[in-house]
Amino acid sequence: MCDMDAFVSDTICAPASGMGGAVALIRVSGPDTFALLDRVVHFRRGDAASAKGNRIKFGEIDGVDEVLVSIFRAPHSYTGEDSAEIGCHASPYIVSRILQLLCEAGARLAAPGEFTLRAFAGGKMDLAQAEAVADLIAADTQTAHRIAVNQLRGQYSQRLRSLKESLLEIASLMELELDFSEEEVEFADRGKLRSLLNATCAEIARLADSFKLGNAIKSGVPVVIAGAVNAGKSTLLNALLGEERAIVSDIPGTTRDTVEETLALGGIRFRFIDTAGLREASDAIEKIGIERSYASLGKADVVIGVLDALSPLEVVRKSCEEIGARLTPEQTVLWVRNKVDAYDMIPPEEFPRFDRTYGIFELKYPAFGTYYLDPAALAAELGVPAVLDISARTGEGLDALKERLTGCVGDISGVGDATLVTNLRHYEALRSALEDLRRVSAGLDSGLSGDLLAQDLRSAIRFLETIFGEVTSDDILKRIFERFCVGK
Numbered sequence: 001m002c003d004m005d006a007f008v009s010d011t012i013c014a015p016a017s018g019m020g021g022a023v024a025l026i027r028v029s030g031p032d033t034f035a036l037l038d039r040v041v042h043f044r045r046g047d048a049a050s051a052k053g054n055r056i057k058f059g060e061i062d063g064v065d066e067v068l069v070s071i072f073r074a075p076h077s078y079t080g081e082d083s084a085e086i087g088c089h090a091s092p093y094i095v096s097r098i099l100q101l102l103c104e105a106g107a108r109l110a111a112p113g114e115f116t117l118r119a120f121a122g123g124k125m126d127l128a129q130a131e132a133v134a135d136l137i138a139a140d141t142q143t144a145h146r147i148a149v150n151q152l153r154g155q156y157s158q159r160l161r162s163l164k165e166s167l168l169e170i171a172s173l174m175e176l177e178l179d180f181s182e183e184e185v186e187f188a189d190r191g192k193l194r195s196l197l198n199a200t201c202a203e204i205a206r207l208a209d210s211f212k213l214g215n216a217i218k219s220g221v222p223v224v225i226a227g228a229v230n231a232g233k234s235t236l237l238n239a240l241l242g243e244e245r246a247i248v249s250d251i252p253g254t255t256r257d258t259v260e261e262t263l264a265l266g267g268i269r270f271r272f273i274d275t276a277g278l279r280e281a282s283d284a285i286e287k288i289g290i291e292r293s294y295a296s297l298g299k300a301d302v303v304i305g306v307l308d309a310l311s312p313l314e315v316v317r318k319s320c321e322e323i324g325a326r327l328t329p330e331q332t333v334l335w336v337r338n339k340v341d342a343y344d345m346i347p348p349e350e351f352p353r354f355d356r357t358y359g360i361f362e363l364k365y366p367a368f369g370t371y372y373l374d375p376a377a378l379a380a381e382l383g384v385p386a387v388l389d390i391s392a393r394t395g396e397g398l399d400a401l402k403e404r405l406t407g408c409v410g411d412i413s414g415v416g417d418a419t420l421v422t423n424l425r426h427y428e429a430l431r432s433a434l435e436d437l438r439r440v441s442a443g444l445d446s447g448l449s450g451d452l453l454a455q456d457l458r459s460a461i462r463f464l465e466t467i468f469g470e471v472t473s474d475d476i477l478k479r480i481f482e483r484f485c486v487g488k
């Protein structure tokens with residue numbers, strides 16, 4: 001357990017609103033909140049210290065601003081302590097001047113997440129709920145928002161607590177068995193113990209499995225757009241975003257550095273990363289860019305492998321192999337053949353230039369059909385599951401590409417109401433609990449000593465408890481709350 005008293009002895013203040021806007025909010029919390037306010041603010045009527053209950057008071061800070069102060073008396077506040085929110089005009093000068101006056105009067109500037117940490121320490125919320133506060137602020141899609149709200153309201157913790165209850169019941173059933181085993185009494189409830197253990201394991205496994213989708217919804221899905229120079233990667237990024245984000249030109253090697261932009265598709269945030277085209281570069285800067293392309297492939301959940309419809313098949317095959325060799329089985333690759341619109345535009349006298357191109361000539365110009373491969377035949381030729389024909393220039397095939405992208409994430413309909421794990425810390429705790437429980441299960445089968453089983457079971461319970469912070473350490477709390485913004 002951590003030493004909460006160290007956190008809650010003084011009075012803290014911090015700006016709580018973002019930049020911009022007309023009005024700013026400054027938060028104060030701690031035992032001296034009201035005395036401190038009375039030193040800094042001249043209230044129109046009465047003072048903060050003797051104000052009854054929660055109320056809003058109008059006042060003036062000399063030479064600085066007129067302010068509206070919301071007073072929250074313990075325990076009816078976010079932190080559970082005496083606290084207040086000062087509304088003032090959103091000039092950076094006013095905000096910093098008020099904070100300075102509060103600090104001169106005895107407050108301390110809060111660390112990131114310190115208000116929420118106090119709410120947790122004061123028993124206003126458990127740790128999973130506290131983490132949901134940060135998720136709620138960061139949520140930028142409806143789905144991410146719904147999941148954060150569900151977790152903040154405690155449904156998620158409730159679900160995990162009932163799993164803990166099941167484990168406690170298993171523990172007590174096991175103890176019964178231990179007590180009687182020496183007397184060789186037939187254990188009546190063994191079937192119940194088994195089925196409860198199996199059901200609990202299955203539920204924990206389901207929750208752990210939900211992390212892939214939960215994390216995709218919360219953090220976004222990194223999608224790397226990779227391929228040979230000039231294949232149209234940057235054009236594709238721009239077409240997906242609907243804006244001219246990356247520079248496009250017919251000069252091979254236009255993109256030198258990775259360009260990243262996010263886009264929500266079907267309730268999921270995708271982080272598209274356009275990369276420098278892959279080739280043997282002679283230029284030192286381009287070489288660095290290509291190294292970055294390879295490095296970013298490692299961070300992708302999904303790779304869009306862009307193949308140039310106007311390149312010869314052998315060149316395409318090489319690019320396909322280069323990308324494929326750097327991916328792991330967990331990563332999904334969507335292969336696209338870009339520039340299919342160009343087939344229409346190539347004048348017949350240009351055809352010799354496209355010799356051994358795997359294009360669509362056959363359809364438009366049957367005489368040149370020898371090298372045409374439809375997408376399925378091309379996929380077979382390249383040894384990949386599928387290829388999608390697209391034109392980043394005209395938008396052809398992009399809806400199908402978007403559909404395949406959302407298909408990579410899984411079905412998100414109804415996830416707002418399901419219990420979904422979005423937090424890596426929780427996922428790891430669930431995985432560890434599951435490992436312990438699987439040992440318990442195997443131990444039961446092989447007649448392992450009850451002491452050893454009980455040990456693993458206790459460890460599984462502790463892992464669940466870390467999720468809502470019943471067991472925690474200063475280190476864990478520090479790591480969680482330092483990722484919060486100041487003022488939350």
Ligand SMILES: Nc1nc2c(ncn2[C@@H]2O[C@H](COP(=O)(O)OP(=O)(O)OP(=O)(O)O)[C@@H](O)[C@H]2O)c(=O)[nH]1
Binds near residue numbers: 233254340
């Ligand atoms: N006809 C046609 N041309 C395209 C299409 N997509 C891209 N192009 C053209 O192909 C050339 C290269 O496009 P870019 O998007 O810069 O290609 P890139 O893959 O980002 O190239 P690098 O950054 O150099 O690796 C430009 O002249 C684009 O206009 C397409 O769908 N159809």
Ligand SMILES: [Mg+2]
Binds near residue numbers: 233235247277
């Ligand atoms: Mg580019």
